[in-house]
Amino acid sequence: xxxxxxxxxxxxxxxxxxxxxxxxxxxxxxxxxxxxxxxxxxxxxxxxxxxxxxxxxxxxxxxxxxxxxxxxxxxxxxxxxxxxxxxxxxxxxxxxxxxxxxxxxxxxxxxxxxxxxxxxxxxxxxxxxxxxxxxxxxxxxxxxxxxxxxxxxxxxxxxxxxxxxxxxxxxxxxxxxxxxxxxxxxxxxxxxxxxxxxxxxxxxxxxxxxxxxxxxxxxxxxxxxxxxxxxxxxxxxxxxxxx
Amino acid sequence: xxxxxxxxxxxxxxxxxxxxxxxxxxxxxxxxxxxxxxxxxxxxxxxxxxxxxxxxxxxxxxxxxxxxxxxxxxxxxxxxxxxxxxxxxxxxxxxxxxxxxxxxxxxxxxxxxxxxxxxxxxxxxxxxxxxxxxxxxxxxxxxxxxxxxxxxxxxxxxxxxxxxxxxxxxxxxxxxxxxxxxxxxxxxxxxxxxxxxxxxxxxxxxxxxxxxxxxxxxxxxxxxxxxxxxxxxxxxxxxxxxxxxxxxxxxxxxxxxxxxxxxxxxxxxxxx
Numbered sequence: 001x002x003x004x005x006x007x008x009x010x011x012x013x014x015x016x017x018x019x020x021x022x023x024x025x026x027x028x029x030x031x032x033x034x035x036x037x038x039x040x041x042x043x044x045x046x047x048x049x050x051x052x053x054x055x056x057x058x059x060x061x062x063x064x065x066x067x068x069x070x071x072x073x074x075x076x077x078x079x080x081x082x083x084x085x086x087x088x089x090x091x092x093x094x095x096x097x098x099x100x101x102x103x104x105x106x107x108x109x110x111x112x113x114x115x116x117x118x119x120x121x122x123x124x125x126x127x128x129x130x131x132x133x134x135x136x137x138x139x140x141x142x143x144x145x146x147x148x149x150x151x152x153x154x155x156x157x158x159x160x161x162x163x164x165x166x167x168x169x170x171x172x173x174x175x176x177x178x179x180x181x182x183x184x185x186x187x188x189x190x191x192x193x194x195x196x197x198x199x200x201x202x203x204x205x206x207x208x209x210x211x212x213x214x215x216x217x218x219x220x221x222x223x224x225x226x227x228x229x230x231x232x233x234x235x236x237x238x239x240x241x242x243x
Numbered sequence: 244x245x246x247x248x249x250x251x252x253x254x255x256x257x258x259x260x261x262x263x264x265x266x267x268x269x270x271x272x273x274x275x276x277x278x279x280x281x282x283x284x285x286x287x288x289x290x291x292x293x294x295x296x297x298x299x300x301x302x303x304x305x306x307x308x309x310x311x312x313x314x315x316x317x318x319x320x321x322x323x324x325x326x327x328x329x330x331x332x333x334x335x336x337x338x339x340x341x342x343x344x345x346x347x348x349x350x351x352x353x354x355x356x357x358x359x360x361x362x363x364x365x366x367x368x369x370x371x372x373x374x375x376x377x378x379x380x381x382x383x384x385x386x387x388x389x390x391x392x393x394x395x396x397x398x399x400x401x402x403x404x405x406x407x408x409x410x411x412x413x414x415x416x417x418x419x420x421x422x423x424x425x426x427x428x429x430x431x432x433x434x435x436x437x438x439x440x441x442x443x444x445x446x447x448x449x450x451x452x453x454x455x456x457x458x459x460x461x462x463x464x465x466x467x468x469x470x471x472x473x474x475x476x477x478x479x480x481x482x483x484x485x486x487x488x489x490x491x492x493x494x495x496x497x498x499x500x501x502x503x504x505x506x507x508x509x510x511x512x513x514x515x
Contacts, residue, residue, distance in 0.1 A: 152415040156328055159415070163469065166462070187494035189482035191463050198462020199455035206454070209414075209421060222449035229490060234444070241449075 051089045053079040055100045058093075063142040067097065067150040094155040101158055104140075104147045105165055111136055122176055123232060123240045127224045129172060130200070134216045134223075137204065141213040148208045169197045176231040188230055196227045313351050315341045317362040318405075320355075325404035329359065329412040359408070359416050360423065366405035367427045370398040378434065384441045385492060385500040389484045391434060392460070396476050396483075399464055403473040410465050431457045435487070442491035456487050 057079030061070040072093055076086050090096040115132035119125035137144040151158045173193040177185065200223050207215050221241040228237035319341035323332045334355055338348050352358040377394035378387040399406040413424040435453040439445035449455075460483055467476050481501040488497035 153330065155330070163466070167466075183494070187485070187489065187498065189485065191479065191482055192486065194463055194466065195459030195483075195486050197459075198465075199457075199459030202458025202462065203451055203454055206425070219451065222451045222455070225449050226452065226455045226490075234447075234490070238447070 050079075050081050050085055051099070053081060054086060054089055054096060055103055057081075058096045058100045059104075059143065059146055062097075062100075062146055062150050067153050094157065097150075097154045098157055098161070101147060101151055101154070101161060104143050105161070108133065108136055108147070109168075116172060122178075123228055123237075126172065126176070126228060127220075127240055127243070130223050130227070131217075131220055134204070134220055137208065138213050138216045141208075141211075144208050144213055145211075148205050166197055166201050167194070169200075170194060173197065173227060173231075176228070180231060184231060184233075192230055196230070200227060312341075312343060312347060313361065314365070315343065316348060316351055316358060317365050320358050320362045321366065321402075321404040321408045324359075324362075324412050325407050329416050334358075356417055356419070359412075360419055362405070362408050363413055363416075363420055363423055366402065366409045367423070369402070369405070370395055370409070371427070371430060373398050374431075374434070384437055385488055385496070386503075388435070388438070388487055389480075389500055389503075392483055392487065393480055396464075396480055399468070400473050400476050403468060403471075406464075406473075407468050410461060411468055428454070428457055428461075438488070438491040443493075445491070448490060452490055456490070459486065 054075060057075045057077070058070070060078040061074035064070075065074060070093065072083060072086055075093070075096060076083050079086075086096070090099065111132045112129045116125045116129035119128050137148075147162075151162045170193040173196055177188065203219055203223065204216060207213060207219070221243075224241035225234070225237045228240055231237075232240070316337060319337045320332065323336045323340055327336075332355065334345065334348055337355070337358065338345050341348075348358070352361065373394040374391040378391035381387050381390055399410075409424070409427065413420045432453040435456060439448060442448065463479065463483065464476060467473060467479075484501040485494070485497045488500055491497075492500070
């Protein structure tokens, strides 16, 4: 099980780091997008980059013992590097966690952004973006927990990043104001997008806290309807929600 | 035009829950008669002297508070938490601010976590009491929501440290705190769900709607609390009311409730 998690973590991290590494003659390009655990990439495929190994090691350790229960010894053991090496890259557990958090969020942002940009119409783009987010969190439950549950106990730097990450979703919804009628715009307020994003994240976060990531994808219709209704009206929003 | 079913069973249930909290905590929360000008520090907390209470209406509550150690301790935890975040707070910090002996802390709580839970319960039951009282004084559901939301915002503004405990710090304070946070959200969900009976399309509303509305309101308040601008919170009431009611009533009706005057101009029949 430890090795599978390493693969799933490393598959995310390896994809993210410098956009290389999974493109090599023995591993055809299609393997780069395989879901974790099925492609059988050997552990040494996690970049010989020590920093990445430490980040992956932290993710594994936190998955095992929670943030509070994780020690630097755990991290270095999972990463198969020395304690001294740890301190060459990070000055503390918190700092290592920040790096791990940033890595996971970068991947999530990429997937959401790509899914959103792929659609021509804004309502469908929102649906695609939310679907991509839910898909990622479902496929990577340990990383979901790391970024949404453990992040809250990992120190003020991470909490601030967490808050910014949520706020960074606001522009996706603000884009929905473009071209709306006066009536629709009159029904929106300066805090509408913040409230929509906060509501959406609270539904997602609650299920991750309760270890019910298997329920996340079933939230899609409700989340789409909830977030699109202020811009489209409930009937049109419900239609997009059902896909 | 807008008629609401009586939410009495739900409100009664909430009041019963509050009574249990009060019993368990041994703390009676007395409604404030005037807004605080300080940051919520009870005058006796933090001082070993037996200062005389000020004469006037607030005399009894303050004297009661002075003798009530648990309240002093939870207030101190809330203030320390607001200042440095829960993770950094120590029992030493708490006893110093509360002006009590370390032994006294341990007579009341076995550890910081237990104290946090008591603080959270105290704060949330105080907030809920206000919400239920305000909502219970009106007949129409939309105006109950407006009154309840207003009361909640008032609480957050008047007791920012305690509000932070429940709304900002709770999710990082351990499993029991998270569980309690979830239960509190459920209490609000019950109040909102009544809107389905007054909504023309109540049957079609998404199952998770109440959760999402409350999550959204909490998120906005959380943002204001974390950047320490609680004074801006009251201004948000009309837009929060509109946000909360629009899914049930549509934007026009929601807007009317949001901007109605305090006497409840549009079709409402406030009691008393």
